[in-house]
Amino acid sequence: MILFGNVLLILFLFLAFGWSHSWLASNKIKEVVRVSFPRFLPFYRLAYNVVSLFTFYLFWTFSPKPDVILYDLPFPFDLLILIPQIVSLLGLVWTLKFVDGKEFLGISQILRWKAGTYKEEELDEVSSLQIEGPYKFSRHPIYLFSILFLLFRPTMDLFSFLFVLCSTIYFYIGSRYEEKKLVARFGGEYVAYQTRLWRAKIFPIKPLLRFLVERFIWK
Numbered sequence: 001m002i003l004f005g006n007v008l009l010i011l012f013l014f015l016a017f018g019w020s021h022s023w024l025a026s027n028k029i030k031e032v033v034r035v036s037f038p039r040f041l042p043f044y045r046l047a048y049n050v051v052s053l054f055t056f057y058l059f060w061t062f063s064p065k066p067d068v069i070l071y072d073l074p075f076p077f078d079l080l081i082l083i084p085q086i087v088s089l090l091g092l093v094w095t096l097k098f099v100d101g102k103e104f105l106g107i108s109q110i111l112r113w114k115a116g117t118y119k120e121e122e123l124d125e126v127s128s129l130q131i132e133g134p135y136k137f138s139r140h141p142i143y144l145f146s147i148l149f150l151l152f153r154p155t156m157d158l159f160s161f162l163f164v165l166c167s168t169i170y171f172y173i174g175s176r177y178e179e180k181k182l183v184a185r186f187g188g189e190y191v192a193y194q195t196r197l198w199r200a201k202i203f204p205i206k207p208l209l210r211f212l213v214e215r216f217i218w219k
Helices: 002-025 027-036 038-062 082-096 101-105 107-115 141-151 158-186 188-196 205-217
Strands: 069-072 155-157
Touching: 002 027, 002 038, 002 158, 027 038, 038 101, 038 107, 069 158, 082 141, 101 107, 141 158, 155 158, 158 188
Parallel strands: none
Antiparallel strands: 069 155
16 A cells, blocks of 8 residues: 555656646746746746756655565676667767757857847747757657666666656657647648658657668668
8 A cells, every 4th residue: 555655656746747847848838928027038948947957856856766676687688788778878969969958958048138139039949940860760869768768777666667657658748749839830841840750759660660771771
């Protein structure tokens, strides 16, 4: 009964974190800030990131950590499973090369505000449609490599399993709302990109197979 209660608490705390994270990221909230607190808008992205880190810290700190081990791989499998984890970490680094770090963190917005070039209609960021690099294989490579990094681990306890499960579900739900915003921003250009990678929302099974065939078999 205690274990069941701990599981429910973990799920509830993650739900609270995920809901607040998505709610604050919505354009509806940003529009409220733009209308009611326009002077705060250039600082919104930075504040959003700080709040996200804080709420995640609360989730991690107050979530129970049941002493339940689902598996503990023996040698040498405990080392072998680190290979896909390292590959996924390298994939994250690769993807970040195609992301404007200052814009993501909220620094560029403040610099534009100081320079007098900030535009309220931008809301909290200026973005361009990115379809190169890892985006050729997955519409959401950051989600992809994050899931793989969390999934491949030599030891899996109950808390880690629930965290991976909740994160994966959250990424899939979040990707739907994210793509609605991208369609609204980029219109037909993004719809065409969706069509081209229609089976690669996160996991790029078909594009990756096509790439391998074209590169190594029909070369």
